[in-house]
Amino acid sequence: MFNSKEECVMVEEKVESFLKQKRFILNGKRLLVGVSGGPDSLALLHYLWKQQEQYDFSITVAHVDHMFRGMESYNEAKFVEAFCAVRGIPFRMTRMNVPEYMKESGKSSQVSSRECRYQFFAKVMKELRLDYLVLAHHGDDQIETMLMRLTRGSSGAARAGIPFLRPFQNGYIVRPFLCLNRDEIERYCGENQLNPRRDPSNEKDVYLRNRFRKYVVPFLQRENSRVHEHFQRFSEELQEDEQFLQELALQKMSTVCKDKQEGLVTIDINAFQDMAIPLQRRVVQLILNYLYEKRSEKRPESLSAIHIEHFFSLIEGPHPSGSLDFPDGLKVIRSYRICHFCFDSIQTEEFHVELDSPGVCILPNGDSIILEETDHVPELHNLGPYTFKMNPEDAAFPIVIRTREPGDRMSLKGMKGTRKIKSIFIDEKIPLEQRGSWPVVTDGNGQILWLPGLKKSAMEMDYEKGTKALLFTYKRAGHQQ
Known part of the structure; x- marks a missing residue:
């Protein structure tokens, strides 16, 4: 106990x-x-x-009975209610069946309790139009939290622990x-x-936090x-440094994201690797x-610094393609110098369009392929990989424009x-x-004539002025050609 009221x-x-x-x-x-x-919240x-x-x-008190310990936890609620009544403090409480919530969600007792508790706090704040939720986390909680997160391999702002x-x-x-420790609060x-x-x-050693509390912090x-x-102090410095680096990383995002x-x-x-390593790490954090x-999910606790290290190994490795599985179904897919973070496999829309005569084929992505018969295109031989020309007499209609097939x-x-x-490819x-x-x-016989922008088949005719030709032109949506 304190030696004097002055110490209090x-x-x-x-x-x-x-x-x-x-x-x-x-x-x-x-x-x-x-x-x-408990001691912390009652002292607060x-x-x-x-x-x-x-x-x-003004202050209003909120209490949640998590219904783990039957009448014992209910009596704790009544104790807090009586404490508030004596002092004229408005009191709100609820009983939440956390054990049932655990069964439905599959989450641990501590995570379930926290989620239910914060749901009630949010509800009361909204109903009473309150500005602040005041909680009794103290300096020893800060030590425990920071060490637990470092032990689990947390990264970024999570390592800074509990914010004020x-x-x-x-x-x-x-x-x-x-600013206080547990002993000060007890006294x-x-x-x-x-x-x-x-x-x-x-007091149960089954919980990680309790083990830090009983053995590491003392x-x-x-x-x-x-x-x-x-x-x-270390937590506050980390938070300040992290905020500064996050702002720099946010500015760099536009140069990295395609x-x-x-x-x-x-x-x-x-573009990603042109940035300094600290910014690279934080851009990944921002993406995650x-x-x-966006999926209305809390960042999974199983996501840790080791996942970030695996990502760097993926993009720095010798293989031009590869993939990683992150928690909750997130996939990271590298393809040459492009990398995708996606929850669902990247789907491509197959298409098969037939042209029985000159016309226009609009592709699902908005690009188009134009087929025309002409003898008035100047400099036909200089039109490049986005055009293909062939002798009309060699054409076997219908011309087919499709996605690739096995064995092509x-x-x-x-x-x-x-x-x-x-x-x-x-x-x-x-x-x-x-x-x-x-x-x-392809032509009507299935012979591949052209891969727009890449390769032309031996069916392409040589240019002769005034000679009629079937001219294929590939136009990209939104591009002037």
Whole structure:
């Protein structure tokens, strides 16, 4: 216990100094305080209740009975309710069947409890139009969280632990006790005769956090009694550095992303690797956050720094193509110097169009192939790989424009024999996702005449001025030619 009331006041002054350092002013705030009845939250409630004498702000208490321990946990709820009634503090509570939620969701007891608890907090904040949710996480919680996340291999901002302030609902979560350790809070409770309730599950070694709490944190405190203050300072520095690097990475995103839509982000590997390594890591984090949030899912806990390392191995490796499986069905697919992050396999739309005479074929992607008979095209021999010309007398209609088929081969102009279409795509470094939708032009006998933009068959005629020709022209949507 404290040796004097002066030491109790010192704790309150420490919290007040911490709030001033964070430029968090209590005046005028409408606060919802999450109170379990344990030492941390009860001390927080008592501190805020006392501050109302000096500052003009309002507090409402929210309590959740998770229904793990029957009447014992219900009695804890009634204890908190009575504590608030004596002090005239508005009180809201709910009973949530977390064990049933665990069965339905397949999530752990701790994750399920947290999700249910925060759902109730959000509901009360919305109903009462409150600005802030105040929680009692303290300095020892900060140490535990940071070490747990490092142990699990977390990356980016997650390594910075618990933030003092973060957005929640239409307001914020704020944590005034991050400057205190557990012993200070226990002594504060004793000095003020708060008589908090104890959850026996906090002593079970089955939970990772409890093992850090019982064995790791005490070891660090024996080395330095102010270790929680150093961890808090380190957390704040990490958050500041991370915010700065995130802003730089966000600016670089436009130079890296070739496509960005719900469920799919495509990046240019060359542009990506032109960035500094710290920015590369954070661009990957931004991509992952974007994709998981778009699916209305929380970023999976199983996603860790090792996944990022595997991604770098994929794009830096000697193989031109490959793929990775990330949590919750996210795939990372490399194809030459392009990389896709996608939840669903990249689908290509097959097509098969027949032209019985000159006309226009519009492809699913908006590109078009124009077929015309003409003898008035100047410089026909200089029109390049996006045109193909043949003698009308050699044409076997209908002309077919389709996607590739297994075993496709074609004869190449100026070469003997035939080559597989697959081999041509590989030689030309055509990305995997583009091969399935690349147009293949054949005649009515199935002979491949042309791969637009890539190769022409031996059927292409030589240019002779004034000679009639069937002219094929490939036009890309949105491009002037």
